Structures are given as structure tokens and as C-alpha cells.
Amino acid sequence: MSFQAYLDNAEKQTGITPRAFLDLAAAKNLTKPAEIIAWLKEEHALGHGHATAIARLITKGPQFVAEHHTGGVLHLDGLAARA
Secondary structure, three states: OOHHHHHHHHHHHHOOOHHHHHHHHHHOOOOOHHHHHHHHHHHHOOOHHHHHHHHHHHHHOHHHHHHHHOOOOOOOOOOHHHO
């Protein structure tokens, strides 16, 4: 599964876009991968793989993820923005 697919599937499960997850984590001052993964599993019922992908996005940042995981293209504003 591609990195973007993990983000898209997490959005389908929760209704929350990747950009919104970035904002929510910032508002909660979550910065450590383990605490982010636990939060995503507990409060948003995500599985480990999806939580890990979002945690990587939050901790490394969108530019890093785009450069290292998605070939330079990363969609953060949700599936509806691409329709």
C-alpha cells in the first residue's frame, strides 16, 4: 500500500483529512511518534499501520514525506479536494 493510500484510507475511516490530523496533533502538542500513535488508535480507532503513517507525517512533516515516500506528490486536503 502506498503512503498516500494509508492517508486516504485513514480519512475514509475517520472523516478527518491528513491536514486536519496535522492541526489536531499541533493543538494537542503531540510530537513523539509513540504518543501520536497511541492517540490515533485510542481516539480515532485507527489500526497500527494507518496510525504510524499519520505519525510519520506529523513528526517528519509534509515536505519530508513527499520527498521520501510519495515521489514528491502529497495530498493533504482530503479526497473531496481531488474529486
